Amino acid sequence: MIFSKKLITLYFSLFLGLLSSVSPLASQETPRLEQASISFRIGHNIWSNDARFTQLLELFDKYPDATDEITFFTQGTHTPITDEELERRCVLLKQRIDEVHAHGYRAGINILCTMGHHPEDLPHSIGSEIPRAQTLDGRIAEGTLCPNNENFRQRIRRIYTAMANANPDYIWVDDDVRTGHMLDSSGTPGSVCFCDNCMKILAQKFDVEIDRDYLTSHMSDPIVLAKIHEFTSDSYDKLFALIEETIRKISPDMPIGFMTGERYDEGYDFERWAKTLMGPNGDKEAYWRPGGGFYEQSYMNGLFGKSHEIGRQVSLLPPEVVVIQSEIENFPYQLLMKSANVTTLEAVSHIAAGCTGAAFNVLTNNNEPLDEYENMIAKVAERRPFFDLAVQKLGRNPNIGVFPLWEKTDGSYQNRTPVQALTSCFSETGVPIAYKFLPDQTNVVLLSRAYLSHKTPEEIKKVFQMGVYTDLDAVNLANDPATYALNDLTGMGYGGEIHVDGIEKIEEHPLNGSFAGRTRDLRQSFWREPIYSLKKTRPNVETLSSCVDYGGDQTAETIVGIFENPLGGRICVNGYYPWGNFYNYSKQSQIRAIIRWLSRDRIPGYVDSFAKINFWLRAPNADGSFAGVAINSNYDPVEKVAIMLKTDRDSIDVYDYSCQKTTVKASFSDEAGYRRFIVPEIKPWEPVLFVCE
Numbered sequence: 001m002i003f004s005k006k007l008i009t010l011y012f013s014l015f016l017g018l019l020s021s022v023s024p025l026a027s028q029e030t031p032r033l034e035q036a037s038i039s040f041r042i043g044h045n046i047w048s049n050d051a052r053f054t055q056l057l058e059l060f061d062k063y064p065d066a067t068d069e070i071t072f073f074t075q076g077t078h079t080p081i082t083d084e085e086l087e088r089r090c091v092l093l094k095q096r097i098d099e100v101h102a103h104g105y106r107a108g109i110n111i112l113c114t115m116g117h118h119p120e121d122l123p124h125s126i127g128s129e130i131p132r133a134q135t136l137d138g139r140i141a142e143g144t145l146c147p148n149n150e151n152f153r154q155r156i157r158r159i160y161t162a163m164a165n166a167n168p169d170y171i172w173v174d175d176d177v178r179t180g181h182m183l184d185s186s187g188t189p190g191s192v193c194f195c196d197n198c199m200k201i202l203a204q205k206f207d208v209e210i211d212r213d214y215l216t217s218h219m220s221d222p223i224v225l226a227k228i229h230e231f232t233s234d235s236y237d238k239l240f241a242l243i244e245e246t247i248r249k250i251s252p253d254m255p256i257g258f259m260t261g262e263r264y265d266e267g268y269d270f271e272r273w274a275k276t277l278m279g280p281n282g283d284k285e286a287y288w289r290p291g292g293g294f295y296e297q298s299y300m301n302g303l304f305g306k307s308h309e310i311g312r313q314v315s316l317l318p319p320e321v322v323v324i325q326s327e328i329e330n331f332p333y334q335l336l337m338k339s340a341n342v343t344t345l346e347a348v349s350h351i352a353a354g355c356t357g358a359a360f361n362v363l364t365n366n367n368e369p370l371d372e373y374e375n376m377i378a379k380v381a382e383r384r385p386f387f388d389l390a391v392q393k394l395g396r397n398p399n400i401g402v403f404p405l406w407e408k409t410d411g412s413y414q415n416r417t418p419v420q421a422l423t424s425c426f427s428e429t430g431v432p433i434a435y436k437f438l439p440d441q442t443n444v445v446l447l448s449r450a451y452l453s454h455k456t457p458e459e460i461k462k463v464f465q466m467g468v469y470t471d472l473d474a475v476n477l478a479n480d481p482a483t484y485a486l487n488d489l490t491g492m493g494y495g496g497e498i499h500v501d502g503i504e505k506i507e508e509h510p511l512n513g514s515f516a517g518r519t520r521d522l523r524q525s526f527w528r529e530p531i532y533s534l535k536k537t538r539p540n541v542e543t544l545s546s547c548v549d550y551g552g553d554q555t556a557e558t559i560v561g562i563f564e565n566p567l568g569g570r571i572c573v574n575g576y577y578p579w580g581n582f583y584n585y586s587k588q589s590q591i592r593a594i595i596r597w598l599s600r601d602r603i604p605g606y607v608d609s610f611a612k613i614n615f616w617l618r619a620p621n622a623d624g625s626f627a628g629v630a631i632n633s634n635y636d637p638v639e640k641v642a643i644m645l646k647t648d649r650d651s652i653d654v655y656d657y658s659c660q661k662t663t664v665k666a667s668f669s670d671e672a673g674y675r676r677f678i679v680p681e682i683k684p685w686e687p688v689l690f691v692c693e
């Protein structure tokens with residue numbers, strides 16, 4: 001296990017050397033990793049109790065493959081404890097870390113409350129000597145400290161010194177460095193703090209005089225919002241610089257990690273913060289732990305939703321960040337909420353989306369024996385070889401495929417839903433998702449009105465030069481004569497609405513193949529979404545689907561249409577439930593055919609069997625080799641899964657969940673350069689890793 005630490009350090013050093021001589025942007029320059037980076041996060045109630053801690057080490061010794069690292073939470077509650085209490089705990093942590101080292105694992109400290117998440121256990125938490133954060137409406141966040149005052153900064157020096165002196169291998173800053181402080185149930189955009197002192201700092205960004213009332217009445221102004229996000233980002237950056245300086249004064253090479261979530265109102269400045277954590281010369285190591293909320297398994301789409309959130313977070317990290325452990329959290333740690341099988345599949349899914357490891361926060365936080373958690377640890381150990389193999393083959397190469405248009409400056413939390421909705425329905429159709437716009441790889445985008453609404457006409461024109469799948473809501477905005485007037489590029493417009501009894505009928509068209517005549521009825525009387533009839537505003541628009549009623553009479557000639565515009569862009573507008581329910585054979589097949597057409601046969605691959613399979617593909621290495629992951633996201637096995645890949649290789653290696661390799665020869669190749677590889681079987685809720693070398 002100590003060997004793994006050396007390996008990661010070696011590869012990281014090699015990579016830093018590489019970066020100094022070449023541009024870091026091209027995918028082929030990303031580092032090859034030998035194995036996944038796996039950690040377990042351990043609650044205070046376990047490590048502070050001798051018997052529990054001994055049992056923990058016994059369990060890991062019984063399943064030594066389960067983890068490389070044991071990471072200790074400083075506390076279990078979400079408001080900061082006193083400095084004295086934290087220092088006292090660090091004395092015991094130093095002993096625990098020594099013991100963990102003696103067992104061959106790396107050990108680190110995860111401070112849960114640098115600022116404090118939210119009010120909890122206030123009677124046993126830090127006193128009022130350190131000012132609390134304040135919300136925009138003037139409320140005091142009792143559980144969160146304002147990060148921008150000198151008392152707080154003195155505290156940071158003191159407690160991070162105490163932690164560094166406990167001799168950990170690394171220190172993690174938790175995602176309590178965040179906005180909102182869980183005071184707003186409405187989901188309104190927050191900020192880190194609006195106390196009087198912070199308002200003075202924020203005011204420096206404005207040319208006009210501001211107060212909380214002014215900001216409240218201007219929250220829909222994107223310029224005001226951008227300034228608030230920038231202030232939050234500055235506050236984090238200043239805090240990280242202080243943490244970095246404090247830790248590295250004691251331990252110059254100690255890696256420092258930060259845990260994040262998809263929060264647009266923080267500025268999403270991962271690259272900036274990572275570089276600050278890498279020190280003034282940029283030569284120290286920063287770890288990252290992207291997270292999201294998937295705590296129990298009753299809604300399995302939540303697992304993949306979290307993977308896509310994580311994919312977007314990873315896409316913003318600089319390539320120098322190599323240790324990326326996904327958050328796997330089963331809070332509040334009731335074992336039956338999420339099975340060991342789902343917990344481990346989650347690690348695979350997040351690795352597919354871009355992580356290079358996982359941090360399991362899945363053991364009890366109660367003061368109780370760990371007996372019933374043995375199966376969880378055993379399952380992680382059982383799946384460990386697959387995690388390692390996947391990280392070896394996928395490395396840090398970016399995901400490629402269809403890009404659901406988003407930017408970190410999208411600005412408001414509310415924009416997350418459209419991006420997420422756009423992403424999920426295509427990913428589970430077997431279409432690979434890219435999380436970042438890569439100019440040499442991206443030529444199909446998924447477009448929402450939310451994205452268009454803050455773009456200039458020139459920016460929108462560039463979008464419509466690619467392959468664009470979109471809905472009428474976005475097209476209406478693009479066509480708006482008062483703003484963009486891009487009818488030439490969209491080819492279609494509003495042709496009326498149908499509010500009752502609308503059924504999609506797939507029409508005769510080469511893209512529809514043998515599915516012409518089939519229907520898709522999403523029952524408007526239950527799920528009341530208007531259907532949009534598409535008016536063809538240019539001559540060469542082609543109909544893929546029409547609308548009929550329950551008597552079979554046509555009520556709209558075109559509700560799904562395609563168009564090739566004068567700039568060479570290819571457009572598909574879908575007026576019938578455009579962002580979901582692609583679950584029947586005919587619609588799923590039509591969607592894949594549309595994507596391939598939009599890409600002009602450049603989409604790098606896709607699943608071509610009728611199945612619910614989430615699919616990820618990575619950019620190729622310099623030698624042309626590449627890899628990807630497919631997860632069967634349903635309760636039935638899928639046999640003879642066809643994977644179409646654009647490659648000149650004759651065969652691919654397919655690894656099942658037990659890492660058994662099957663070499664699959666191409667069964668067919670078409671004139672556009674795609675080859676079809678038939679994977680014998682993907683079991684329910686299991687992945688396969690495929691590698692083309």
Ligand SMILES: [Zn+2]
Binds near residue numbers: 133
């Ligand atoms: Zn403040």
